Amino acid sequence: MSVLRPLDKQPGLNTATILLVGTEDALLQQLADSMLKEDCASELKVFSFFSHLARSLPLPSNVNRPRIDLIMFVVNLHSKYSLRNVEESLRHVDATFFLGKVGFLATGAGRESHCSVHRSTVVRLARTYRSPLLFCDPEVDGFRAPVAQRLVRMLQICAGHVPGVSALNLLSLLRSSENPTLEDL
Amino acid sequence: MDETLAEFIKRTIMKIPITEMMSILKAWDFLSEKQLQTVNFRQRKESLVQDLVLLCEERRASIHDAALLDIIYTQFHRHQKVWDVFQMSKEPGEDIDLFDMEQFKSSFVKILQRALKNVTVSFRDAEENAIWIRIAWGTQYRKPNQYKPVYVVYYSQTPYAFTSSCPLKSNMPLLGQALTVASNHHKIVKMDLRSRYLDSLKAIVFKQYNRTFETHNSTVPLQDRTLELDIHMDSRIIHENRIEKERVQRVTQETFGDYPQPRLEFAQYKLETKFRSDLNGDILAERKEPLRCLIKFSSPHLLEALKALAPAGIADAPLSPLLTCIPNKGMNYFKIRDK
Numbered sequence: 001m002s003v004l005r006p007l008d009k010q011p012g013l014n015t016a017t018i019l020l021v022g023t024e025d026a027l028l029q030q031l032a033d034s035m036l037k038e039d040c041a042s043e044l045k046v047f048s049f050f051s052h053l054a055r056s057l058p059l060p061s062n063v064n065r066p067r068i069d070l071i072m073f074v075v076n077l078h079s080k081y082s083l084r085n086v087e088e089s090l091r092h093v094d095a096t097f098f099l100g101k102v103g104f105l106a107t108g109a110g111r112e113s114h115c116s117v118h119r120s121t122v123v124r125l126a127r128t129y130r131s132p133l134l135f136c137d138p139e140v141d142g143f144r145a146p147v148a149q150r151l152v153r154m155l156q157i158c159a160g161h162v163p164g165v166s167a168l169n170l171l172s173l174l175r176s177s178e179n180p181t182l183e184d185l
Numbered sequence: 186m187d188e189t190l191a192e193f194i195k196r197t198i199m200k201i202p203i204t205e206m207m208s209i210l211k212a213w214d215f216l217s218e219k220q221l222q223t224v225n226f227r228q229r230k231e232s233l234v235q236d237l238v239l240l241c242e243e244r245r246a247s248i249h250d251a252a253l254l255d256i257i258y259t260q261f262h263r264h265q266k267v268w269d270v271f272q273m274s275k276e277p278g279e280d281i282d283l284f285d286m287e288q289f290k291s292s293f294v295k296i297l298q299r300a301l302k303n304v305t306v307s308f309r310d311a312e313e314n315a316i317w318i319r320i321a322w323g324t325q326y327r328k329p330n331q332y333k334p335v336y337v338v339y340y341s342q343t344p345y346a347f348t349s350s351c352p353l354k355s356n357m358p359l360l361g362q363a364l365t366v367a368s369n370h371h372k373i374v375k376m377d378l379r380s381r382y383l384d385s386l387k388a389i390v391f392k393q394y395n396r397t398f399e400t401h402n403s404t405v406p407l408q409d410r411t412l413e414l415d416i417h418m419d420s421r422i423i424h425e426n427r428i429e430k431e432r433v434q435r436v437t438q439e440t441f442g443d444y445p446q447p448r449l450e451f452a453q454y455k456l457e458t459k460f461r462s463d464l465n466g467d468i469l470a471e472r473k474e475p476l477r478c479l480i481k482f483s484s485p486h487l488l489e490a491l492k493a494l495a496p497a498g499i500a501d502a503p504l505s506p507l508l509t510c511i512p513n514k515g516m517n518y519f520k521i522r523d524k
Contacts, residue, residue: 025496025498060428081501
């Protein structure tokens with residue numbers, strides 16, 4: 001069983017790689033496109049990144065791929081199938097990845113009547129894996145750009161391109177602001 | 186022309202949208218060219234309808250002319266009705282008689298009139314050996330109700346007939362009997378197939394939906410098509426599961442084919458099975474009687490939606506055979522029981 005490990009490869013020069021895992025290919029494609037657009041607009045022109053889109057883990061092992069700096073698991077709240085897929089893929093990720101290099105992205109929260117996965121389920125999932133949870137509705141134009149910006153920023157930090165901030169720093173910063181709301185649930 | 190007939194003609198013409206008025210009146214071919222020229226088609230609809238009704242009075246329209254207009258309106262707006270499908274069969278070993286249209290029509294009318302004295306039956310021939318029949322039901326003592334007719338489309342060279350859902354359901358057995366006897370069949374059975382789209386029902390029942398048309402897509406093999414998509418994508422986006430995606434595309438194409446799917450709006454599954462659960466000691470699993478459950482899938486275009494499920498990542502490919510067998514079996518109502 002091939003397991004993804006964070007530090008088993010050498011980093012590339014001035015590059016970073018994000019892995020998006022989710023069942024709905026069109027959605028992942030949209031996110032990757034928005035992120036690439038954000039990258040062009042940012043000041044750090046020397047930084048470029050690759051997006052790998054995968055339906056589920058484990059990844060095919062015969063491919064030569066660069067070191068993965070950030071994994072985002074995308075769950076569509078309208079589909080229990082996508083949640084189950086993410087839960088199964090999580091088993092193929094090494095525990096050390098969860099020190100800030102994994103995040104969850106939940107889509108479809110805006111249309112409450114279509115949600116078959118309750119929001120608290122993904123919140124609990126993110127809490128179990130000690131990882132940040134973002135919400136996004138990619139159909140709404142205004143939402144896509146800010147989420148893409150956050151993802152690019154997280155990727156920069158996880159790849160070590162922002163001096164003085166590491167993935168673990170970011171994780172503890174995000175967690176302390178989330179704790180009050182988690183206790184309400 | 187008496188008042189009820191005038192009212193019926195008025196209401197029938199009122200239903201017709203202005204954009205279709207000319208084509209429907211021409212198809213009806215009851216009012217002459219000269220009469221139609223005297224009418225101002227640009228006036229308000231109420232006045233236009235009044236003028237047309239007066240012209241019909243001049244020409245002494247009968248109930249049969251009005252019924253014919255009703256058939257033509259329904260032919261133009263067939264998706265406003267929900268159509269059921271009936272299949273007739275002959276006794277094994279019976280001779281195949283040559284179909285005589287006139288004999289069918291007179292026999293059909295006779296059977297209905299013998300049972301209920303008051304019925305209005307009208308016929309209109311259509312393409313592909315089809316005949317449209319309109320029946321307005323009355324009783325021994327009451328005149329036919331022209332506002333609740335039932336329509337039957339019978340393809341004379343086949344054992345299939347399509348009927349619009351009848352609000353007066355008690356007359357359906359009589360209708361079935363009349364159809365069967367008049368067309369020299371022995372038995373009639375209602376299929377578990379229902380939709381608004383008559384042409385799609387026809388395509389399913391006559392197995393005409395799986396003709397691949399000669400477009401350039403069908404001649405290009407699958408691998409070349411996926412390569413075309415890749416060139417347009419940014420080289421910084423890498424798809425890890427390309428092989429899986431291609432497998433899903435291939436399985437979907439094998440199941441559904443390249444052709445446009447016939448149009449259905451829903452599929453309904455009635456389950457009467459024992460509850461199966463992975464958990465031990467589940468209360469529901471211990472029930473002796475089967476659980477009853479109804480599952481209904483609806484969509485503006487159900488089969489295209491099912492075809493898009495696996496490529497969109499919402500379901501695994503291959504899909505359950507209960508879903509993919511719908512056009513092959515010609516059913517969209519299923520009853521599932523434990524064996």
